[in-house]
Amino acid sequence: MALMLLLFAIASCExxxxxxxxxxxECAYCRMIISEPQYGSQLVTKHGLVYKxxxxxxxxxxxxxxxxxxxxxxxxxxxxxxxxxEWVPAEEAHYLHSESLRSPMxxxxxxxxxxxxxxxxxxxxxxxxIGWDVVREIVKQEWRLQHSQN
Amino acid sequence: MKxxxxxxxxxxxxxxxxMLHPLPCSRQRLQHSSAKKRSTVxxxxxxxxxxxxxxxxxxxxxxxxxxxxxxxxxxxxxxSIAEAIExxxxxxxxxxxxxxxxxRELVISKKLTLTGEGFPVIDARNEGFILKVLADSVQIRGIxxxxxxxxxxxxxAALLVEDANGVVIDGNRFTDNFFAIYLATVRGSLVANNHxxxxxxREASSGNGIHLWSTWDxxxxxxxxxxxxxxxxxxxxxxxLIYENVSNGNLRYGLHFMFSDDSHYHDNTxxxxxxxxxxxxxxxxxxTGNRFVENWGPAAYGLLLKDIxxxxxxxxxxRDNTIAIHSEGSNRIAVKNNHIIRNGWGVKVMAxxxxxxxxxxxxxxxxxxxxxxxxxxxxxxEGNYWSRYDGYDLDQTGTGDVPHRPVRLYSxxxxxxxxxxxxIRSFFIDLLDLAERIMPTLTPETLIDEKPLMKEVNL
Numbered sequence: 001m002a003l004m005l006l007l008f009a010i011a012s013c014e015x016x017x018x019x020x021x022x023x024x025x026e027c028a029y030c031r032m033i034i035s036e037p038q039y040g041s042q043l044v045t046k047h048g049l050v051y052k053x054x055x056x057x058x059x060x061x062x063x064x065x066x067x068x069x070x071x072x073x074x075x076x077x078x079x080x081x082x083x084x085x086e087w088v089p090a091e092e093a094h095y096l097h098s099e100s101l102r103s104p105m106x107x108x109x110x111x112x113x114x115x116x117x118x119x120x121x122x123x124x125x126x127x128x129x130i131g132w133d134v135v136r137e138i139v140k141q142e143w144r145l146q147h148s149q150n
Numbered sequence: 151m152k153x154x155x156x157x158x159x160x161x162x163x164x165x166x167x168x169m170l171h172p173l174p175c176s177r178q179r180l181q182h183s184s185a186k187k188r189s190t191v192x193x194x195x196x197x198x199x200x201x202x203x204x205x206x207x208x209x210x211x212x213x214x215x216x217x218x219x220x221x222x223x224x225x226x227x228x229x230s231i232a233e234a235i236e237x238x239x240x241x242x243x244x245x246x247x248x249x250x251x252x253x254r255e256l257v258i259s260k261k262l263t264l265t266g267e268g269f270p271v272i273d274a275r276n277e278g279f280i281l282k283v284l285a286d287s288v289q290i291r292g293i294x295x296x297x298x299x300x301x302x303x304x305x306x307a308a309l310l311v312e313d314a315n316g317v318v319i320d321g322n323r324f325t326d327n328f329f330a331i332y333l334a335t336v337r338g339s340l341v342a343n344n345h346x347x348x349x350x351x352r353e354a355s356s357g358n359g360i361h362l363w364s365t366w367d368x369x370x371x372x373x374x375x376x377x378x379x380x381x382x383x384x385x386x387x388x389x390x391l392i393y394e395n396v397s398n399g400n401l402r403y404g405l406h407f408m409f410s411d412d413s414h415y416h417d418n419t420x421x422x423x424x425x426x427x428x429x430x431x432x433x434x435x436x437x438t439g440n441r442f443v444e445n446w447g448p449a450a451y452g453l454l455l456k457d458i459x460x461x462x463x464x465x466x467x468x469r470d471n472t473i474a475i476h477s478e479g480s481n482r483i484a485v486k487n488n489h490i491i492r493n494g495w496g497v498k499v500m501a502x503x504x505x506x507x508x509x510x511x512x513x514x515x516x517x518x519x520x521x522x523x524x525x526x527x528x529x530x531x532e533g534n535y536w537s538r539y540d541g542y543d544l545d546q547t548g549t550g551d552v553p554h555r556p557v558r559l560y561s562x563x564x565x566x567x568x569x570x571x572x573x574i575r576s577f578f579i580d581l582l583d584l585a586e587r588i589m590p591t592l593t594p595e596t597l598i599d600e601k602p603l604m605k606e607v608n609l
Contacts, residue, residue: 023401023424026449031456031478033402033425033449035379102363106385106409
């Protein structure tokens with residue numbers, strides 16, 4: 001029993017992004033099956049629970065919903081768009097908001113670890129390069145409208 | 151909503167095959183039709199007037215005349231489709247004879263009809279897109295599209311229609327493409343009788359069969375779709391009419407609805423899809439006469455409702471699904487005359503779903519007829535047939551004398567602790583359910599069918 005507890009303690013020490021099983025796991029916010037590695041994101045709590053999302057906008061919306069209390073959130077992770085599922089902390093990433101790159105929930109947000117990459121993609125797909133705060137703001141504004149009927 | 155570009159007005163009438171000029175004009179359209187008029191010299195003057203008033207397309211007439219036709223054949227004078235498109239005057243019908251054409255990235259920006267004879271194949275050999283339509287009233291028939299490249303931008307569709315009206319895509323085949331048919335900002339068009347298959351095995355490398363994004367009044371009918379990510383996908387598709395399609399064996403959803411108000415889908419078959427059918431973030435959706443069958447898996451549903459309101463689900467068949475109907479954040483839905491048979495869960499209603507009415511449905515041999523995650527109930531169940539009901543009808547009214555409680559105590563236990571499913575056939579569980587039914591303490595008190603039917607509803 002003590003050994004098990006110890007193992008458990010060790011296992012839960014390492015907190016960070018997990019592998020997402022694309023095509024079989026559900027988004028914790030919108031319940032869609034997560035299927036696009038360029039957009040799948042995750043939230044890790046201080047207890048080591050991992051919530052997975054099909055898009056960056058769902059991650060932002062879930063984080064703002066208060067479903068997990070702000071002081072229980074350990075970290076937020078978004079995938080580097082050019083590199084496939086390589087995890088970047090949400091607050092440090094750069095984002096492209098461009099209608100030509102259509103993310104699963106329709107808000108057209110993709111993430112980049114490298115600012116130059118983001119600008120490079122902007123040149124190809126237009127739109128604007130933004131930070132995490134603006135992403136949250138966009139989600140807040142766009143979805144308050146859409147979900148207001150409920 | 152920002153996405154609906156305010157410079158466009160929504161057409162009031164629905165497109166129908168019999169209507170030739172149903173749509174309002176845009177500036178492009180006016181220029182376009184004046185070009186068209188030149189090619190119709192010789193027609194009666196009153197007809198001219200009519201044309202002008204409707205600001206529409208030259209009729210089918212020039213296409214029937216010899217000059218309005220171009221033939222493409224593998225060893226003919228015009229041997230490539232690209233060349234034919236280049237040569238053709240607006241209004242021309244291009245006849246493509248049987249054979250394989252290794253072409254890609256074709257662009258149509260004038261009104262043309264492409265008709266295949268003996269199913270000619272356009273093979274992109276796994277690179278790029280195949281055909282992009284940027285003009286109104288283009289018709290594509292009888293052609294097989296094969297092997298687009300894979301990329302995550304919308305361009306990589308076998309057939310992409312963008313910013314157009316009145317397009318007809320009828321009776322084509324699509325084989326092993328990333329996206330097969332992709333409509334973006336399109337109005338009043340028809341997608342009918344296409345046969346769409348893909349052999350993608352990983353969801354991430356496979357696009358959707360029929361993808362509508364930002365469309366108005368599109369009709370999708372008589373298509374079969376297999377092996378794509380989502381069979382039919384609608385996002386910001388207002389007033390879509392989806393009927394008599396068969397969407398089987400797709401990797402994610404057979405039909406996937408997002409932000410698509412005022413749509414109707416009926417008499418479709420959705421079976422063996424990875425996760426069933428998902429209808430999300432929409433209002434005023436009618437779902438009638440569909441078949442949701444054999445959608446098995448840990449996250450699979452016959453029908454997943456997420457944030458849906460003021461909608462109607464009637465006359466459908468739900469058979470052999472893990473969860474027939476899962477409702478989350480969905481309000482004011484009338485669920486009537488459905489046949490819900492042999493599913494793991496018949497109906498799962500989460501506590502955030504309110505004012506839904508379930509009436510005259512048949513709940514037959516489901517492991518759990520109704521499950522919920524709350525003791526409270528804000529929904530109405532009335533006059534359904536429950537095969538699990540064991541009361542009598544001594545007064546011969548056709549409804550049972552004692553109310554039926556469709557939520558088993560055991561379903562609550564399973565909801566909280568999925569592993570307890572292992573006890574499903576045990577005597578202890580039967581005892582527990584019976585005790586709870588006699589003296590409810592944990593199941594929702596008001597979730598009761600006061601008038602359970604003694605006989606199945608004839609559907």
